[in-house]
Amino acid sequence: MINGSIFVGGQEHGGGAIFQAVDPATGAQIEPGFASASPADVESACALAEAAFESFSATTLEERAAFLEAVADRILAAKDAIVPRAVTETGLPKPRLEGEVGRTVGQLRLFASVVRQGDWLDATIDPALPDRQPLPRVDLRRANVAVGPVAVFGASNFPLAFSVAGGDTASAFAAGCPVVVKGHPAHPGTGELVARAVREAVAACGLHEGVFSYLPGPSIELGGALVADPRIKAVGFTGSRGGGLALMKIASERAEPIPVYAEMSSINxxxxxxxxxxxxxxxxxxxxxxxxxxxxxxxxxxxxxxxxxxxxxxxxxxxxxxxxxxxxxxxxxxxxxxxxxxxxxxxxxxxxxxxxxxxxxxxxxxxxxxxxxxxxxxxxxxxxxxxxxxxxxxxxxxxxxxxxxxxxxxxxxxxxxxxxxxxxxxxxxxxxxxxxxxxxxxxxxxxxxNGWPTGVEVSHAMVHGGPYPATSDGRTTSVGSLAIARFLRPVCFQNLPDALLPAALRSDNPWQIARRVDGTVVKA
Amino acid sequence: MINGSIFVGGQEHGGGAIFQAVDPATGAQIEPGFASASPADVESACALAEAAFESFSATTLEERAAFLEAVADRILAAKDAIVPRAVTETGLPKPRLEGEVGRTVGQLRLFASVVRQGDWLDATIDPALPDRQPLPRVDLRRANVAVGPVAVFGASNFPLAFSVAGGDTASAFAAGCPVVVKGHPAHPGTGELVARAVREAVAACGLHEGVFSYLPGPSIELGGALVADPRIKAVGFTGSRGGGLALMKIASERAEPIPVYAEMSSINxxxxxxxxxxxxxxxxxxxxxxxxxxxxxxxxxxxxxxxxxxxxxxxxxxxxxxxxxxxxxxxxxxxxxxxxxxxxxxxxxxxxxxxxxxxxxxxxxxxxxxxxxxxxxxxxxxxxxxxxxxxxxxxxxxxxxxxxxxxxxxxxxxxxxxxxxxxxxxxxxxxxxxxxxxxxxxxxxxxxxNGWPTGVEVSHAMVHGGPYPATSDGRTTSVGSLAIARFLRPVCFQNLPDALLPAALRSDNPWQIARRVDGTVVKA
CATH class of the missing domain: 3.40.309.10 (Aldehyde Dehydrogenase; Chain A, domain 2)
Known part of the structure; x- marks a missing residue:
């Protein structure tokens, strides 16, 4: 079912048939018409994402992983609708798109396993040394936390693996960040089907509706407004150099500049x-x-x-x-x-x-x-x-x-x-x-x-990134488990009672994760 | 011995008494006069830093750690000259500055221990799976590498711990990055004494002279030229919001934008x-x-x-x-x-x-x-x-x-x-x-x-950072062992023969470091 809708949290609404997808193999327009998200939609989606942040970023590892798997399951269940629509919208062959569904599902499941393991928290404890001379050391505990709501821009060339529920969305969810997706106008039907799968997973997992919104539209202004919104704290983008540079400029000129992870151009x-x-x-x-x-x-x-x-x-x-x-x-x-x-x-x-x-x-x-x-x-x-x-x-x-x-x-x-x-x-x-x-x-x-660079494995050691202008930030990757690091920041908690610490840092280690104690990693 | 000099790699040269330090307790100028680094000095220092990069970033963990310790030893040896000069230049009391020498030396030694341990490399191996269906997996290995030459701007309020050989310089060296320091004009004598200690350590360890240069001067243009130099790949700065924002602007407008780690302002x-x-x-x-x-x-x-x-x-x-x-x-x-x-x-x-x-x-x-x-x-x-x-x-x-x-x-x-x-x-x-x-x-x-924020421990769990405008990049810290991450980027090596891999990733694990294999950390 493709309605040409916008999803702002749990709300689905139309807004007139503003644009249509084009079958590149024929040049013909494809039904139905799609609504284009408005500034009011950006405002509502960002407000909901902010409202969802506290509870979503505080989900347990198991809850977060189960959500990622629920997204994967629903995409897989919708495969028979997604693939033919994606073929028509992109001109890519069916086997390639079937493979891409598998890759997208695989990415979500990889991040579920990464979340469960908990190494990404980088939980670090320097215990108090009350007798140290000349000064005692207080108890210091550090863990990574989610940066805040994330804006994701899908790519045209991977309508699934780098789009609505692609690597950027999966890694932002894994980090505990609500996501607002700017849907790519070249594959709006595919986008809507995937967005519906994500939305259903949000509801089925009992998460705050603001964890995910989907804003399709052909206009450049829509994406600019999303990146400029003060509640958005990071951006994932795959596309052209011009597009990436434009978003970087908007992000750096905000009252609070934010990181843009733009994968832009490379001649390899x-x-x-x-x-x-x-x-x-x-x-x-x-x-x-x-x-x-x-x-x-x-x-x-x-x-x-x-x-x-x-x-x-x-x-x-x-x-x-x-x-x-x-x-x-x-x-x-x-x-x-x-x-x-x-x-x-x-x-x-x-x-x-x-x-x-x-x-x-x-x-x-x-x-x-x-x-x-x-x-x-x-x-x-x-x-x-x-x-x-x-x-x-x-x-x-x-x-x-x-x-x-x-x-x-x-x-x-x-x-x-x-x-x-x-x-x-x-x-x-x-x-x-x-x-x-x-x-x-x-x-x-x-x-x-002795291989060709076009094969990109989704794994722990993969780096799909590189110095500018291949990407806007060569310290990261947009493919593989390390991608989660883009949406995290470290916070140190000093001398906090156990009850007020994040679970990752509590003395009883309730999540049973590996933690660095006095500089050495200790398994649970 | 304070000559009022500029250190461009191994070369020491004057250039006229362009500026003098002021004793803030009396308002009187202090001898001697100091040279101010010129655009030609920036050019030479950056060229040398670039020339030093390949060999310095390829030093073994032991060589790099020994260098950090050599810097620490030489600063400690020069303590009796450094402290009184710093007292006169900053108005800070002697016990505080003695403590700050200790902290500076401690930071360098902490990073030496961090370097030796090797966890910062985040060495990650996804072994080949030749029989995997539907497609085999090639051998993928990832490790962090140094970003390139780093520019460091010292702070006025910590003439040792956040200055010439402070946390930014120590963490950049630890990452394998040559450093060009823009000396703070408020404590040029202290700066020169510390710079000489670093320079001697570079020579004593047999490293390329371009590993360290020291460019003192009162002009804003000097710092701007340094950040604009295409060979500089990251910037560490502690100072005012105005100063930090100016450097961020220069860095973002370069042909290749680079990260600026500016610690700017906070009301805590x-x-x-x-x-x-x-x-x-x-x-x-x-x-x-x-x-x-x-x-x-x-x-x-x-x-x-x-x-x-x-x-x-x-x-x-x-x-x-x-x-x-x-x-x-x-x-x-x-x-x-x-x-x-x-x-x-x-x-x-x-x-x-x-x-x-x-x-x-x-x-x-x-x-x-x-x-x-x-x-x-x-x-x-x-x-x-x-x-x-x-x-x-x-x-x-x-x-x-x-x-x-x-x-x-x-x-x-x-x-x-x-x-x-x-x-x-x-x-x-x-x-x-x-x-x-x-x-x-x-x-x-x-x-x-239940403490006061003015105590900042130098340890593994410390975060001395925070969202903008406390710093330009809330994903990092400028104090503690995590500071090394600012000057690293991940590189994936696919299907490379052992002989061509960085030591951290070779099959025989010559550095005996912990590595993540198929997603799980394995100790050496």
């Missing part, structure tokens, strides 16, 4: 090492084209930059990659707007005097289809023009030909912050790679070897 | 609960005046706001506090500028129509002396004028008389972010206190009971 350099290229250049080239064109290249971790040392092996690589790309089929992009940006970005590279087209993918017959594009240029040209280092969202990549290792290092040093950096190497390359791992780790949140 | 509310006030109002009043006037009230955690319910007990409290304050001796403030700001702040409260003077301290005969000041107003007036909630740096405090508990809650809800919030309570107050702990924890980094 891949270093092609000589021995690997020599030994298995063909396989690497084929794998590259697969990663480049998968999902029309609409991944934040798409390999948009290849860096190699000019020579026969690199020429052969380009030739094989070009041939594979030429036979690649065009793929429908997420929205007409994304397609048009892709076309502009590719056209700019095609007409750039220092850039040569290696190959383009097949021409399609449908609308909004991406033809893959591989370009090449030399290192000097790349270093001379920062535009060549900007992301073209979609299956476009530039191969940089360097004269020697020194130039490879120069290119790396000149890169902006990235989500990922990839080493394609064989054992004979390890000596050279050893010199590049640290420089690449300074530029990226994830350094990987 | 103290809630006087009814039963405690009834039972021991006199003792609380006397303790309050001691905390208020200690060190001329020049602590970030000075109790600048008292909140109580109007009535006889509160009247008696005010009377006793007033009497104690009236007999308190005036104390020399740190600088003529701080004294003049204090006078202005006190005069503004004195002339405020809604504010009554409870008492002032004794009039002094010397220059730059603070006379303590206690004011009172009612809750409605306090809520109506935000100026009454602004910090007056020094021994000035305002007692808010509330009609009832509801008004106490309103006052708390209206507060800006704070470093601390204090509960003065007896057992009979616990019921009421239970309702206020969470609201206070939302406003402050530390909530304490």
């Amino acid at each position: 350099p891949v270093i092609l090492f000589p021995a690997a290229l020599e030994a298995r250049g063909q396989a690497i080239a084929e794998g590259f084209v697969q990663s480049l064109t998968m999902g029309a290249g609409q991944f934040c971790t798409n390999p948009g930059l290849l860096i190699g040392i000019a020579g026969e092996a690199l020429d052969r690589f380009a030739e094989v990659a070009g041939k594979a790309l030429e036979s690649s089929q065009p793929v429908t992009m997420l929205t007409p707007g994304i397609h048009s940006s892709f076309e502009k970005g590719v056209a700019a590279l095609e007409s750039h005097e220092a850039v040569t087209v290696v190959a383009r993918g097949c021409v399609g017959e449908g609308v909004n289809q991406a033809r893959g594009a591989l370009f090449t240029t030399d290192a000097a040209s790349f270093l001379a023009d920062p535009v060549l280092g900007h992301e073209v969202f979609g299956s476009s990549s530039v191969l940089i030909r360097c004269k020697d290792v020194a130039e490879v290092k120069q290119v790396i040093a000149g890169l902006e912050g990235q989500l990922t950096a990839t080493l394609m190497m064989d054992e004979a390359d390890h000596g050279l790679a050893a010199e590049l791992v640290q420089p690449l780790a300074r530029k990226a949140g994830r350094v990987l070897a | 509310p103290v809630i006087l609960f009814p039963a405690a006030l009834e039972a021991r109002g006199q003792a609380i009043a006397e303790g309050f005046v001691q905390s208020l006037t200690m060190g001329a009230g020049q602590f970030c955690t000075n109790p600048g706001l008292l909140i109580g319910i109007a009535g006889e007990a509160l009247d008696r409290f005010a009377e006793v506090a007033g009497k104690a304050l009236e007999s308190s001796q005036p104390v020399t403030m740190l600088t003529p500028g701080i004294h003049s700001s204090f006078e202005k702040g006190v005069a503004a409260l004195e002339s405020h129509e809604a504010v009554t003077v409870v008492a002032r301290g004794c009039v002094g005969e010397g220059v730059n002396q603070a006379r303590g000041a206690l004011f009172t107003t009612d809750a409605a007036s306090f809520l109506a004028d935000p100026v009454l909630g602004h910090e007056v740096f020094g021994s000035s405090s305002v007692l808010i008389r509330c009609k009832d508990v509801a008004e106490v809650k309103q006052v708390i809800a209206g507060l800006e972010g704070q470093l601390t919030a204090t509960l003065m309570m007896d057992e009979a107050d616990h019921g009421l206190a239970a309702e206020l702990v969470q609201p206070l924890a939302r406003k402050a980094g530390r909530v304490l009971a």
Whole structure:
């Protein structure tokens, strides 16, 4: 059931058919029309979120985990409605979206297990030392607490895993923060179905209705008003650099500036090492084209930059990659707007005097289809023009030909912050790679070897983040269990009687969590 | 030996006697004259810091800890030169400065122990699962790495513990970050002596000279240029709200915005609960005046706001506090500028129509002396004028008389972010206190009971931080072992051969640190 509604806490209301989703595969509008949240909705949702904060942030680990699982269960139960609607709204294939439901559910369950374990509280106790000289030490106890209500902006390219109940929402809930979601206008039906699942979970778990609100709408002002609301204490965003920068500006100009966790743009350099290229250049080239064109290249971790040392092996690589790309089929992009940006970005590279087209993918017959594009240029040209280092969202990549290792290092040093950096190497390359791992780790949140960056595991060790402008805050991740840290702050409680302490810090350790006592972690 | 020098890495150079320190107790200038660092010095210091980064951030835990201890040892060795100079430059008494040397040395040694233990690396391993269905999992390993060169701005009120080798510098070194210190012009001689100790430790430990530079100077532009330098990746600052906001603005407008950890202003509310006030109002009043006037009230955690319910007990409290304050001796403030700001702040409260003077301290005969000041107003007036909630740096405090508990809650809800919030309570107050702990924890980094906030322990559980504007970033602390987290970022290494991994993540665990494997911490 898709009503085109806004969910402000437990209230569902319409507001006229202000906008409709578009099927990118046909360009046709899809029924029904959707309401667009108003400033009054932002006000009500934020007031409810604030009202919900005290009780929600004080839920037990078990209550919070059970809520996350209830959200997961309801999304899974609605899968048969969600997937076909998401296919129509995004042009993404059904198996991909089925997988994304699984990933979304898996994320929620991972955070449930993280919440139950309690390590994220970082509970720390420095017991009183009444006899210490020259001064006694008082009892000091520290734990992380939720920052407050969080605004979440869904991404167009993951209508489930990075949207209404995606990683940002799951990690904010896990931290104990009520969430107000700004729904993405490209998949409003999918958004509403997921929002309804979350809302039902809130009610079923007996939580305050303000724990979750869903504000769909196409306007930029709506998102700006949400970030400007004084009750919002942090923002999660996945989208364009322009969008992320605009939210960062609003957040920094508030009377109380707040953190914005914006995942924005990345071209994900891949270093092609000589021995690997020599030994298995063909396989690497084929794998590259697969990663480049998968999902029309609409991944934040798409390999948009290849860096190699000019020579026969690199020429052969380009030739094989070009041939594979030429036979690649065009793929429908997420929205007409994304397609048009892709076309502009590719056209700019095609007409750039220092850039040569290696190959383009097949021409399609449908609308909004991406033809893959591989370009090449030399290192000097790349270093001379920062535009060549900007992301073209979609299956476009530039191969940089360097004269020697020194130039490879120069290119790396000149890169902006990235989500990922990839080493394609064989054992004979390890000596050279050893010199590049640290420089690449300074530029990226994830350094990987002999794989493609487009696979992002949801786990404890994952970092889906990186220095600016890959994200607004390179100290964090938006995927994996560490994402919970974005919505926490430490508070020290000094000399408080047990009854007034948060449960995590009480002397009887009621949650049976691991705690750091006098500097050493002690298991329960 | 104080030469009035600038230390750019291993180079010491003068540059003319541009400014001198002032003895605040006499107003007289102190020899020698000091050079002021130039834009060229900023450039050189940042270039050296960048050059030092790769090797310094790759030092072993033992090497890094030994360096921190070497700094501590050299400061201790120079104590007999440092303390008298600091007394003359700050007007602070000798025992206080001797204690501050101890604290500074203790901080460095605490971070050495933290570094050796290795928990700060948050080493996390998700082993490969080659047989997982539907897709295998690759080997993923995450650890924290240093963010890059750090700029540190010393505070005037702690010429050692929050200055050249204070908590910001110690925690940045511990994280593996080279440090460029902007020396505070109020204690340049003390600064130079400490800087020389650090520089000697860098050399003695065989580290790259760029690990530390010291740029003294009175100009605001100098600090701005340092924060704007693209090689600087984070900033530590303790000082005024105006100063902190200016640095935040520069940092956010860089091509690559960077985090500023500014500890700025706080009035540290103290809630006087009814039963405690009834039972021991006199003792609380006397303790309050001691905390208020200690060190001329020049602590970030000075109790600048008292909140109580109007009535006889509160009247008696005010009377006793007033009497104690009236007999308190005036104390020399740190600088003529701080004294003049204090006078202005006190005069503004004195002339405020809604504010009554409870008492002032004794009039002094010397220059730059603070006379303590206690004011009172009612809750409605306090809520109506935000100026009454602004910090007056020094021994000035305002007692808010509330009609009832509801008004106490309103006052708390209206507060800006704070470093601390204090509960003065007896057992009979616990019921009421239970309702206020969470609201206070939302406003402050530390909530304490039955003590005064001016004591700040350097330990694992301490949080010396708090929501804006107490600090620029309420997710962190500038005191205690958690301060290291400010200068770290996580990096994930995927499928890297052991030889290319950071030591913290190698399969043989060469540093024998605790690591999280598949979500559970495993001791070495």
